[in-house]
Amino acid sequence: MAEQQLPERQSPLEPEYHPGSHGNFEHGVDVILSETRPGSILQLAAWPGEEKRLIEAIRKVTGLALPDGAGGGVSNGARAVFGFAPGKFTVVDEAEGLASTFAGVITPAIGTLTDLSHGRTAIRIAGPKAEWVMAKFFAIDFALPAFPLGAGRSTNHHDIFAQIQRSGADQFDIYVFRSFARSFWKALCHASEEVGYEVQ
Amino acid sequence: MLITCPYCGPRDVIEFTYQGDGNRERPQPASQDLDAWTAYVYDRLNPAGDHNEIWQHSGGCRAHLRVVRNTLTHEIRSTTFARGGHKAEGRS
Numbered sequence A: 001m002a003e004q005q006l007p008e009r010q011s012p013l014e015p016e017y018h019p020g021s022h023g024n025f026e027h028g029v030d031v032i033l034s035e036t037r038p039g040s041i042l043q044l045a046a047w048p049g050e051e052k053r054l055i056e057a058i059r060k061v062t063g064l065a066l067p068d069g070a071g072g073g074v075s076n077g078a079r080a081v082f083g084f085a086p087g088k089f090t091v092v093d094e095a096e097g098l099a100s101t102f103a104g105v106i107t108p109a110i111g112t113l114t115d116l117s118h119g120r121t122a123i124r125i126a127g128p129k130a131e132w133v134m135a136k137f138f139a140i141d142f143a144l145p146a147f148p149l150g151a152g153r154s155t156n157h158h159d160i161f162a163q164i165q166r167s168g169a170d171q172f173d174i175y176v177f178r179s180f181a182r183s184f185w186k187a188l189c190h191a192s193e194e195v196g197y198e199v200q
Numbered sequence B: 001m002l003i004t005c006p007y008c009g010p011r012d013v014i015e016f017t018y019q020g021d022g023n024r025e026r027p028q029p030a031s032q033d034l035d036a037w038t039a040y041v042y043d044r045l046n047p048a049g050d051h052n053e054i055w056q057h058s059g060g061c062r063a064h065l066r067v068v069r070n071t072l073t074h075e076i077r078s079t080t081f082a083r084g085g086h087k088a089e090g091r092s
């Protein structure tokens, strides 16, 4: 690709983003909070009956094969995909420009593509107490058998809509509206104080 | 009260929005039948028991659902996607 001079993307968390250890960490840090800042966050939706073709298009473009079933997903570190509603999928890439890669593949007959790269903020919570802190926020089951590795969930915290993917046994990636992200981040930091947290 | 979304699984009622009585039949848009329109807007069965309802999982997958809820016990007897015209099983 030709060299591009893109302006650096500003983080909505910046004024409240304080790297280091916080809260009750004298006996150790039990969760690590970070903003993953992916370059691309896309929402893909299939027309009814076109789900299989969309899943195949996702596999072709990203190399990620979606497992069967509602809320199924997979991630490989650099890229991630998960179902968040019937026939709808969130696709994330570390690199920018994933929307243009999909543009010729998701034809109008298959469905739609919405580029949310600047509209969502991705927050990662990891560590032995990640499930515990998440369970204080969301009324869903975070235990591994109920929420398997790679799977996605749509839910909300006090009307802040959130998409959550389990990207590790004790790690979750949370996608929230950018305009609510700082408020959500502050709440997540408060909730993590009791277990001791580190911002990376 | 828990509603089991066919996509998301069991979720707290706070994630859902009630979209009204599921027994209503909307007249054709061009219909001039005032009785039919009045019935659509105002007439409700108000049963003491199983009731067909439309809910949206607005705080989750956002799918519209047909729900059969018991108005006496709040038991949710069934939930299916509204799309596809699945007939609910409650009293109609």
Ligand SMILES: [Zn+2]
Pocket (backbone or CB within 6 Å): B005, B006, B007, B008, B009, B057, B060, B061, B062, B063
């Ligand atoms: Zn749902």
